[in-house]
Amino acid sequence: MRNLIKYTALLVFTLMFVGVSISQEKEITISGTLIEKATSQPIPYATIVVKDLDTSNVFVGTTTSDKGEFSLTTKEKDFLVEISFMGYSTQVISDFKIENALLDLGTIELESESQNLEEVEIRGEVSKTVFKLDKRVFNVGKDLSSTGMSGLEVLNNVPSVNVGIDGDITLRGGAGVQILINGKPSVLADESSNALGTITADMIESVEVITNASAKYEASGTAGILNIILKKEEKKGWNGSITANTGYPYSHSVGLSLNRRTEKFNLFTQMGGGYRSMPRISETRNFNKVTGETISSEGENFRNETFFNITLGTDYHINDYNVLTLSGNFAYEIEDQPSETNFKYLDANGDLISSWTRNEVTDAINPKWQYDLNYRKQFKNNKDHTLQVSGLGSFFGKDQSSQFTSRTISGLEENRDQKTATNFNKVDYTFKADYMNPISKEFSLEAGSQYEINNVGNDFKVEDYTNGEYVIDQSQTNDFEYIQKVLGVYTTGAYEKDKWGVKAGLRVENTELNTFLVNTNEENNRNFTDFFPTLHTSYKVSDKISFQAGYSGRIYRPRLWDLNPFFNISNNFNVRAGNPNLQSEYTDSYELTSIYRIGKASFSSSLYYQYTTDVIERVSTIEDNTVFTRPYNVGTNSKVGFETNGKYIPTKWLTVNADFNFNFFDRKGEFENQNFNFSGSQWSLNLTPKFKLPYDIDLELTGRYQSGYETVQGEVSDYATLDFGIRKKVLKGKIMLNLSVRDVFESRIRENFVSQDTFDNYSFGQRQRQISFGISYGFGKGEAMNYTGRRR
CATH class of the missing domain: 2.60.40.10 (Immunoglobulins)
Known part of the structure; x- marks a missing residue:
């Protein structure tokens, strides 16, 4: 025992x-x-x-x-x-x-290495890019040259993005960019308006650059997607900031961001208003090789705008797992567009036949509004297990009238007085549902759908002054109706380990498109279904280098102004019009990206390849010395390119950011028995050094170069620009004074050369140097002037 x-x-x-x-x-x-x-x-x-x-x-x-x-x-x-x-x-x-x-x-x-502990209060001021599996996020800070910037100008500062002198947006040199606001189509991103010009830099939190999108995103945009995220602060209590800017040419604006956060509600608003004048110098020259005659023009036009934009919204936190958001936006523009253009008509010997002046007076009002209802549910088992349902409606209208008068200076009498009237209405609806389920630590599943309706009416009338009265020109007058409905359904699955991850998906979209020319009783109806597979993967080699790879199928559907055959006669010898028979572009996009670090420098480099069919090109023809430019589907385009973004921090007082993009393309196509086969290349370089000077003064310079490139009928010239900005902090940063000069040397010009067997066409455009001064003040809890609208 x-x-x-x-x-x-x-x-x-x-x-x-x-x-x-x-x-x-x-x-x-x-x-x-x-x-x-x-x-x-x-x-x-x-x-x-x-x-x-x-x-x-x-x-x-x-x-x-x-x-x-x-x-x-x-x-x-x-x-x-x-x-x-x-x-x-x-x-x-x-x-x-x-x-x-x-x-x-x-x-x-x-914290970023570019700032030390004494600079914590201004960390949110410098724009930075964050890399994710299928996108890059450009966080918009209070960069010096951004003073007084509009949404379009902010996009021009985003790596890989270029905004042309006329507001045309390209991504890696390619058109066909889909622009979203807060992940959805928006009246603020409508290319038929200038609404992005009513958004100020202070209203934008970040821009997502998606060059190779997953199946979650709609397949529109062969070049990629730009998603603009607007600010919405959520710190408890009252928080906000106010900015005021003035500049030359006349550019004055005031912006206010305001937020009130309680236990259940988050009330937010963004307001912007002001006036700006955008002068533009232009030249054109049409040379008819058959007759030897030349018509040239030189002029200056203005786009004067008084604008107002307000966004109101609220988040209602029903409980810890359910949030309901209701928001609305209203924008209003009053346009005044005076211009004067001098014309010369020369015979084959270069002798003057006649010269005259054409004056334009255009007035327009553009109301825009949008509302958005969003419900988000977070499941209790996992914070990333979510369901989100939303509905969005928007309207954009334009009531515009133009008066064109001609005055003969010498030679033959030129009487080309005209009047135009435009009544434009666009109504859009978008309904979305997205479900995300992280089934396990390694595997997650996404599924969802989107239904979008676009309904447009454009009633356009042209009247010619004949025999003492205005008579309707039936050949240029019509009522264009456009209705497009797109239903998309997608699913993705992702598997991610410590070093390796993969994400695959499939999106199916059905498109119903109907266009109708009322006066001529012409209609074009289409209904088609497309499948868009996507695949993304990433691999971590070491703590200094990792790789990402992706594939996606994309589509570019012709938009309203691509299809509308009646568009612009401001210069009645160089007319741009649409083509109602235009077909969609399809692109297969492949991309390999590496993220690596060498000493004090960090880089992201991408090698990409895109193959596009039914490429949409703007083709020019000549009739009676008038050049008409219309879009047509012309063959295929193969493009291979390399892009690298880098940041170098040699000292505490200097940071250098750079972006370089090069691509080589091979065009194959034929139009009206003319061979359009050719190869070419283009490249761009952005370089931005930022200096931290004594007495709380910051200085930055931004240099940009865009190479020339060959087109199907000619070439586009290169250009280089320089922007300058300086900032001074006052009262420990609660007040900021900013001065910026954009296009210091007025070198941002656009020249387009078209050379054909029967004619040559040359066009030139340039905008003035812009000087802006701004003052901003932040209030409320937290970082005062460092209001950046951080997400909850």
Whole structure:
């Protein structure tokens, strides 16, 4: 009995010792989420390592996911956690508490290496780019040259994006860009208006550049997608900022951002209003090779706008898992567009036949409004398990009248007095549903649908002054009706491990398009269904280099102004019009991206290839010395390109950002028995050094170069520009004074040359240098002037 007790006690002691040993060797799970301090954006592919507390030897490591999350395990007891990512200061965590073998580090903020601790209050001011699996996020800061900028000018500062002198937007040199506001189509992004000009830089939080979109996004846009995210602050209490800008040529605006956050509600508003004058110098020359005659013009036109824009909205937090958002936007523009153009008509010997002046007086009012209802549900089992349903409606109208008068200076009498009237209405509806389910730690599933309706009416009338009265020109007058309905359904699946991840998806879209010319009773009806597969993958080689690869199918559907055959006669010898028979473009897009760090420099480089069929090209023809430019489907285009974005921080007072893009294209096509086969290339370079000077003064220069390139009928010239900005902080940063000069040397010009067997056409356009001065003030809780509309 005594031995039984002894052995029993020994067994219990042994089991207790083993249990303690096992418990001591039990694995500890370490987890957390990594975000950028200045923007609260998640940081993907950052390095997390567990090191020995005394020797700094590495025990185990991992990288953050696309959402900035990480998780790893260790059996060690004495350790520290080190977090690093290129371009950011390394953070070491050694003071923590482990409970039940779990170490939850929560949300960890990393700071950019370009600022030190004394500069924390201005971290949100410099624009930065964050890389994600299928997109890049350009966080819009208070860059110096952004003073007084409109939404279009902000886009021109985004890497890979170029905004032409006439507001045309390209991505990596390609047209066909789909522009979204807060992830949805919007009246503010409508190319038929100038609404992006009514959004100020202070209203924009970030721009998502999606060159190779996943199936979640609609397939429109062969060049890619630009998603503009507007600010919406959510700090409790009253928060806001106010800005005022003035400049030359006349450009005056006031902007206000205001937010009120309570326990259940988040009320937010953005307001902007002002006046601006946009003068433009233009030249054209038509040379008829058959008759030897030439018609040339030189002129200056203005687009004077008084504008107002207001966004109002509220988030209602029903509970911790359900949020209802209702928002609305209203914009109103009053346009005045005076111009004067001098014409000369020369015979084959270069002798003057006649000369005259054509004056235009155009007035227009453009009301725009939009409303958006959004419901978001977060499931209790996982914060990323969500359902989001939304409905959006918008309207854009234009009531415009133009009066053209001619005055003969010498030679033959030229009486080309005309009047035009435009009554334009566009109504859009978009309904969306998106479901996201992280089924396990490695696997997630997405599914959703979108139904979009576009309904447009454009009643356009031209009257010619004949025999003392105005008579309707039936050949240029018509009522164009356009209705497009697109239903899209998608699903994606993603599998992601510590070093490797893959995401595949499929999107199916059915398009119903109907156009109708009322006066001539011409209609064109189409109904087609397309399948768009997508595939994205990423691989982490080391803490200094990682790779991403992607494929997507894209479509560019002809838009209203591509299809409307009656468009613009401001210069009645150079007329642009649409083509109602235009077909859609289709593109297969492939991309390989590397993200790497070399010393004090960090880079992202991409190699891409795009193959497009039924390419839409604007083709010019000549009739009676008048050049008509219309879009047509002309063959195929193969494009291979290389792009790299980099940041170099040699010292605390200097940061250099650069963006370089080069592509080579091979065009094959035929139009009206004319061979359009040719090859060419184009490249662009943006370089921005930023200097931190004494007395709280910051200085930046932005240089841009866009090479010339060959077109199907001629070529477009190159140009180089320089922007300058300087900023001074007052009252410890609560007040900011900004001065900017855009296009310092007035070198941003656009020249287009067309050379054909029967004619030559030359066009030139230039806008003036812009000088702006701004003052801004922030109030409320938090960072005062550093209001950046950070996401909750």
